[in-house]
Amino acid sequence: MKRAQHPFVGLWVTADRNIRQRLLPEGRYVEARGGREAAYTGDYRIDGTMICYRDDTGFSADGEFRDDVLYHAGMVMYRDPTG
Helix, strand or coil, X not given: CCCCCCCCCEEEECCCCCEXXXXXXXXXXXXXXXCEEEEEEEEEEEECCEXXXXXXXXXXXXXXXXXXXXXXXXXEEEEXXXX
């Protein structure tokens, strides 16, 4: 039986598109910064509107989804409908 995809899965970008974060369905993320396509990678967990990250080096951070906007580590990220 296939598990339903979480509604926050997909590509999130800053307004200038310099930072692009892809939330993958299996609970992993890949964050691109400028020309570095996999600047950060790791796991994420979503609980309600909160997201908790743990990158592959052990660093952790969190964020919150509000009105289809992701607030994370001082950044404001918007859903990219093409991603």
